[in-house]
Amino acid sequence: MSAASDNTRILRDAFARTAAGEGRAFVDILAEDAVWITLGSTAWSKRFEGKAAILRDLLGPLRAQFSQPNRVRAERFIAEGDMVAVEAQGDAVTRDGRPYRNRYCLVCRMRDGLIVELTEYADTALIDRVLGPPVPAVKA
Template sequence: MTQVRGDRAALFAHLRSSQTQEAFFARVADDVDWTVQGTHPLAGRYRGKKAFRQATFERLAGVLPEGAGLKVEHLFVDGDTTIAELVADARSNEGDRFDNRYCWVCRFDGDMIVEVRAYLDSMMVAYTILHNEQRSS
């Protein structure tokens, strides 16, 4: 179990920088079932890694010039389930802090993430996206 926890900790650490996030997504199944909870512009159920990334990380890249770097605060591993508590370290196009907090409940099949339920601060996402996208239009 210690080896699995260490592997998962190293995996989620790749989210820290937009330059290393590809290593994280290499371990997300192409047909992942990823649900972003809430009632904000990024909320929804995404069937596949490409759909999820386009609707979330790529959209955030338009309003967060350095991308959404996610730092792991807590990691809980139990069998095929890993719960990652993350905090964003980013600034919007206008220079406002975007220190959103996330909780991802991830199910693994072997080494691959196949299902995620993600929870976050809906109000912060809505404000940042809508306010910054309107200004760039």
């Protein structure tokens, strides 16, 4: 198999589990030195460096806004070499009952079966309209 097909298979498996509400599947394929870039000019738009920062400053605060898991279902994969683009549809509800159904294009660079860089393209108007600002978890 080629690197592109191996990387697509890894992402396809993780997204299948994420669509079923198992967000941990996606976290498990983030490299420790991963970089996640959320584009735009929202309070969520930032470059998150390292898996710990991604969990603490992005995914944790995002999860805290939802009353249920954000089920992200992949619809299309385009791969070449170590790069895989994933077109996906999210489905969640905020704690105050508002639907959050964002569309994504996630461009992932893979290394040794793990995501080392992810650039997220999303509906930033929806982010501004539905989500509050990210609030990182406070360490006790």
